[in-house]
Amino acid sequence: MLSETTYGELQEIAARYPEPRSGLLPMLHLVQSVEGRITPEGIEACAELLNITAAEVSGVATFYTMYKRRPVGDYHVGVCTNTLCAVMGGDAIFERLKDHLGVGNDETTEDGKITLEHVECNAACDYAPVMMVNWEFMDNMTPETAMQIIDDLRAGKEVRSTRGPRIVTWREAERVLAGFPDDLADEGPAAGPASLVGLGIAREKGWTAPAGAQGENGHAVPEEPRQVEQAAAEASPPQSDNATVEKESGTSETAAEKGDAQ
Ligand code: FES
Numbered sequence: 001m002l003s004e005t006t007y008g009e010l011q012e013i014a015a016r017y018p019e020p021r022s023g024l025l026p027m028l029h030l031v032q033s034v035e036g037r038i039t040p041e042g043i044e045a046c047a048e049l050l051n052i053t054a055a056e057v058s059g060v061a062t063f064y065t066m067y068k069r070r071p072v073g074d075y076h077v078g079v080c081t082n083t084l085c086a087v088m089g090g091d092a093i094f095e096r097l098k099d100h101l102g103v104g105n106d107e108t109t110e111d112g113k114i115t116l117e118h119v120e121c122n123a124a125c126d127y128a129p130v131m132m133v134n135w136e137f138m139d140n141m142t143p144e145t146a147m148q149i150i151d152d153l154r155a156g157k158e159v160r161s162t163r164g165p166r167i168v169t170w171r172e173a174e175r176v177l178a179g180f181p182d183d184l185a186d187e188g189p190a191a192g193p194a195s196l197v198g199l200g201i202a203r204e205k206g207w208t209a210p211a212g213a214q215g216e217n218g219h220a221v222p223e224e225p226r227q228v229e230q231a232a233a234e235a236s237p238p239q240s241d242n243a244t245v246e247k248e249s250g251t252s253e254t255a256a257e258k259g260d261a262q
Pocket residue numbers: 080081082083084085086120121122123124125128130
């Protein structure tokens with residue numbers, strides 16, 4: 001049963017938004033932080049507080065993969081098996097962890113410590129193969145390093161993300177996602193060398209982002225396509241002065257010829 005404290009915090013989340021129903025996603029994270037999953041009672045509580053139907057809440061909770069209908073262990077371990085990570089070793093890591101833990105996909109170990117799941121791209125492909133523990137990055141994994149992390153977590157040892165803070169429990173992490181910070185956000189590195197390569201090249205070449213125009217409300221407005229094309233051309237000079245372009249007729253002419261004709 002949800003406590004009065006939890007009801008109060010659910011209301012607190014809804015009150016953060018001009019439209020209270022905008023708070024549904026963090027509210028569901030709070031439910032997971034206290035219940036270990038999305039329970040029918042949690043769905044009813046959100047629906048009642050937001051004055052929407054349980055079916056609407058349930059529709060959201062079943063759409064997003066971060067919401068779990070089955071209890072999650074102390075540590076949710078997500079192995080990326082999307083294309084790049086898979087070929088870089090993600091499939092091998094996932095298979096090794098399944099054997100090591102004696103569980104299948106989306107299953108929890110008997111001691112309730114680890115829930116294993118294969119996940120889609122984490123937008124961290126420059127560190128493939130990537131594993132997530134309670135949504136914190138573990139970069140450049142191998143089957144051996146992944147198993148070591150799992151063993152350390154089960155043994156209660158401190159484990160740190162390769163690009164983030166020390167790992168807390170899944171319920172604690174869910175509370176942060178509900179908008180109740182644990183003040184660990186600034187712990188550990190925020191970006192790794194692979195993510196900063198582009199920045200280094202830009203600095204070396206003296207490239208800066210276009211200033212962009214400001215709209216009436218002070219917000220940046222999108223550049224015209226012509227400006228974007230021009231910026232792209234300046235950043236990436238043509239590989240050949242005689243680059244061939246297709247004419248509508250299906251015949252071809254060189255860029256130089258095209259320029260002469262204009
Ligand atoms: S494919 Fe794994 S992070 Fe992108």
